[in-house]
Amino acid sequence: MKLLRLLPLLLITAPLSAQETTRRVTPEEAFSEAAMHYQASRFTEAAALYKKTASLISDSPSAHYNLGNALLRVQTPGSLGRSIASYARAFHLAPRDGDIRHNFDFALKRAGEELIPAGTPATLWIAFHILSRTELKAFQFLFLWSALLLGTLWVIRPEWRERVGTPMAVVCGLWLTTAGWWGARAALAMKDPAIVVRMNAEVRSGPGGTFSVGFKVPEGRRVSRIGGRKGSWVEIGVPTEGLKGWIDSDALEPI
Structure with missing residues (x-):
């Protein structure tokens, strides 16, 4: 799988104190070492270092994408679900990146899902998600x-009304469009999403191991945390099947 070049980093590690005996690893160093492990097919070591990089620069789609690539190659229990969570974070940050979208969809298909819902034209879906949530909010x-x-100029400078009237109407139209777009994205988005990171995770009828098992969810499936929480148990919904129940929070990775 293609490795993306890490974006320029603004994070600089703080100077070491005299008492510290181990030098802190910078994000650049961790990323470079992870890439070497990945190229040498040492995917477990690569995943650990990419995870460190992603924790230091959480707004880097490259870090999350490469972590997803490494986890997908590890092929141990939980790695598929965690790779999907990493791809999801990368996609939310860089939805126009074709490599991220392709690998995200590939991993989801291994979990029995698809990125683009069945029956939805791919071009329309991609256009609807072409801007990240941060970009859409900024616009x-x-x-x-x-x-x-x-509008202020139109009010205080009557002699400019003819000149500012058309631009003001255009800008108002663009604002209404982006506001409606944002609202539609929010309405269709899964509430408090998480990824199942346990194979055939048991979903019970209540918050505890003594409650009966209602159904099982395969690793990698996207679920919604619908609000209930008691101890280590979380109430979830599975939108694709219309099911809900309680699951151990250790079986989930929030995204």
Whole structure:
């Protein structure tokens, strides 16, 4: 699988104190060493270092993507689910990246799902998700403040009304479009999503091991945490099957 180049890093590790005997590893060093392990097919070691990199620079899609690649090659219990969680984080940060989208879909298919829902035109789905949530929110605020600025000029400078009227209408239309787009994305998104990281995880009728097993969820399946929580047990819903129940939180990885 293709390794993405790590984005420029702004994070700089703090100077070591005199008492520290072990030098801290920078994200660049961890990423470079992880890439060497990956190329040498030492996927467990690569995954550990990519995980360290992703924890240090959580907004880097490259770190999450490469962690997903390494975990997918480890092929141990839980690695498929955790690879899907990593791909999901990378996709949310960089939805236009074709490699991320392809590997995310590939891993989901191994778990019995697909990235693009059945019956949905691929082009339409990709266009709907072409902007990340951060980008969409940024455009929404940009158009809102532009509309407010033009509206202020329209009010305080009557002689400019003819010139600012059309741009103000266009910007207002763009703001309404991005606001509606944001609302549609929020409405269709899974609530508090998580990935099952345990093989055939048991979902019970109540929050505890004494409750009966209602059904089992395969590793890698996306579920929604629907609000209930008691001790280490979390209430989940499985949207694809319309089922819900309680599961041990250790069987989930939030995304």
